[in-house]
Amino acid sequence: MPSPGRPERGRLAAESKDALASLRAQRLPLGWYARETEAVARALLGCALVHGDRAGVIVETEAYLGPEDLASHARFGSTARNAVMFGAAGTTYVYLCYGVHEMFNIVARDRREAGAVLVRAVAPLVGLPDDARVGRGPGKLTRALALSRAQHGRLLDGDGLFVAAHERVRPRDVVRSPRIGVDYAGAWAARPLRFIIAGHPAVSGQR
Template structure:
């Protein structure tokens, strides 16, 4: 599979949240291990008009990576125990990002099981905190470019609109009415679902 270039990440956030589905995230760890997972669930966040976005109230030390170049990793620590991984979007100086919510394990699965201390493959990456733990993504990766050799995306699979569904984002209370979550309907590795339009009937980018 070919490595995606910088141009892939220059698309609007809501569009990229959908186009990321099926792409393969690769982490070549410092200890020589290689992890790969197919993205099956995302959520979009934008500073403008989105109170759930970290950058809604402007730049801080924590969120400044979101204002960087598209295709940069934004990793943050939350709930006192989880690292969450996002891909920066929008032009430099404008804050936006796509949270990677779930992946389908592809390579390095036995090491992922050790990292998570679980045996069921289906439970390895079906949540944003789970997938970073499985792939050994930490705050040390915050600010890394997806054009590097350490972390990058491969082309993977292009899912047709008929299997892509949408819903409100999960676990937030502000701007909770926005249908900015995208996922592969029926995929066993997607995290818990919320009601939304059926596959092929999702809201358009203008309606979202």
Template sequence: MVAGPAAVVARDLLGWRLVSLIDGVRTSGRIVETEAYVGAHDPACHGAVGPTPRNRTMFGPPGRAYVYFIYGMHWCFNVVTGDEGDPEAVLIRALEPLEGGDAMRRRRGRPQDPANGPARLCQALGIDGTMDGHTIDRPPLYLEPPDGPVSPDQVAVSGRIGIRKARDWPLRFFLAHSPHVSSGPHVAASTETSWRP
């Protein structure tokens, strides 16, 4: 499920559960928003510059966490999906909180919207740089499949958020009616889930 073209995996991960288990505290959320970064030809992808100490996890095998620091203050969590040497990844942008709400709010320091943004969800689930490169099929950070697939008519597509390059590429996927989606456009730019640069 987490191996393949990022533009496909990003859509398929909607509805999956992201779980953290830290010091015996389990927190989890349903994935409601993702963005695909589709490899070396994607100018917004960290892997477009080639391997560096910061992005080397992207060039490893699929199914690993790529966790990076931004703005000198926030962590962001991605799932590596490309074959080894092919830096494709999916940024998890927002979660619907399911378990451990008190722990999420305590980590965030705010009572509302603990996981409706990539940095917020990392705070809420306790995700940090120590998890970079972790295989996401076991604690402390792992994915659980949904009870059933998300219907295509529930999925909306738009351009990506918070980037300058290739931001109009339709590689942001979200559950159209979820109140837990981040503060980006809530109107689909397209219902077409195939990607063309």
């Protein structure tokens, strides 16, 4: 008999499978990302980020607007690393930060160039320990969801890696603030391009 704290393995797997199937049915089409970058960053809150058999609810994002945005990697124009930012909306942009952490971004823009949204935190949803800390922060979320540069440049239209509509977030629960860790960007550092679900335990910068 399985102990109360440790559900039987087959039952857990079946629940996860159902949850992932439901998410797949709610997958956002690529056209959804072809809008103003800020709007996408806001709308991603409450959506599920799914990779393989794991998923998290997005609770924190940042918008990087394009070459004119001095906090964005696009500020140097198109380079070997960031070229995908100048490509199709709905493409992943994954890079290594401080030689240690993988950062997961989604290209999101209308006609303007090179907009992208950094996903900074997720709450556990499927296949993750029920602990808000595992996805709290951009480097930790990629580890929790097993995302790395191996996923760089992929379109979010497959079954293995995608974003799905999940929870509706009320406007009054969304808070904007300056982006984290971009003090080098002059006036751009002060712009309120970070979006969080207010008070959510998985938002970074707590305890």
